Amino acid sequence: MAQIQETGGGGHGKGGKKRAKKSSTHVDMTPMVDLAFLLLTFFVLTSTFSKPKVLRMIFPEKLDEKTKDQKAPEVKDGITLLLTGDDKIYYYRGSLKPTTELIPIDYTRNGLRKVLVDYNADMLVKLQDIQKRMNKLDEKDTAAKRKLDEEVLGVQKSSKQIVLVKNDEGATYRNMIDVMDEFMITQIAKYYVIDEGMAKLEKDLIKKQGK
Numbered sequence: 001m002a003q004i005q006e007t008g009g010g011g012h013g014k015g016g017k018k019r020a021k022k023s024s025t026h027v028d029m030t031p032m033v034d035l036a037f038l039l040l041t042f043f044v045l046t047s048t049f050s051k052p053k054v055l056r057m058i059f060p061e062k063l064d065e066k067t068k069d070q071k072a073p074e075v076k077d078g079i080t081l082l083l084t085g086d087d088k089i090y091y092y093r094g095s096l097k098p099t100t101e102l103i104p105i106d107y108t109r110n111g112l113r114k115v116l117v118d119y120n121a122d123m124l125v126k127l128q129d130i131q132k133r134m135n136k137l138d139e140k141d142t143a144a145k146r147k148l149d150e151e152v153l154g155v156q157k158s159s160k161q162i163v164l165v166k167n168d169e170g171a172t173y174r175n176m177i178d179v180m181d182e183f184m185i186t187q188i189a190k191y192y193v194i195d196e197g198m199a200k201l202e203k204d205l206i207k208k209q210g211k
């Protein structure tokens with residue numbers, strides 16, 4: 001609070017005139033400091049920190065010493081993407097066999113994206129239906145929005161569409177980022193990056209494609 005302090009006396013000056021008293025104002029800033037700290041604490045506790053935007057990558061669980069001789073489970077109806085040099089990409093569906101046919105595609109809208117959209121069509125229809133219902137909701141209806149968000153997670157968890165990604169030494173980081181971008185665009189919920197790379201049979205099939 002402000003306080004007024006008198007600094008001058010009330011004596012007589014020359015000629016018998018009274019001297020005016022001088023006053024100085026002292027402002028106590030303690031309440032303002034307390035208020036500033038209260039506001040700072042309020043905003044820190046009520047604000048939400050932005051989450052870093054990262055690419056979600058799922059790696060298959062590595063086999064331990066007891067199970068390292070066992071074969072990894074095959075994806076019977078999944079899609080396997082093979083990334084190789086010169087920005088080339090191949091895919092095949094189902095389990096790998098000597099008679100498996102590799103289909104060459106590219107990273108364009110009519111290439112990889114079309115394959116993923118066709119493969120994930122059922123899930124995309126469900127997500128579009130949820131999005132339409134989301135757009136009709138009132139912005140203040142947070143309970144309904146939360147319920148639809150949970151429904152989206154349920155649809156993603158129940159998805160049976162699985163995509164495996166393998167690469168050889170010729171593939172680049174840019175190729176992998178492009179594939180991850182297409183996964184996000186086409187709403188692929190379950191994808192796995194095989195860090196062991198391609199199998200020998202897959203490399204042999206790619207060599208046949210180059211002939």
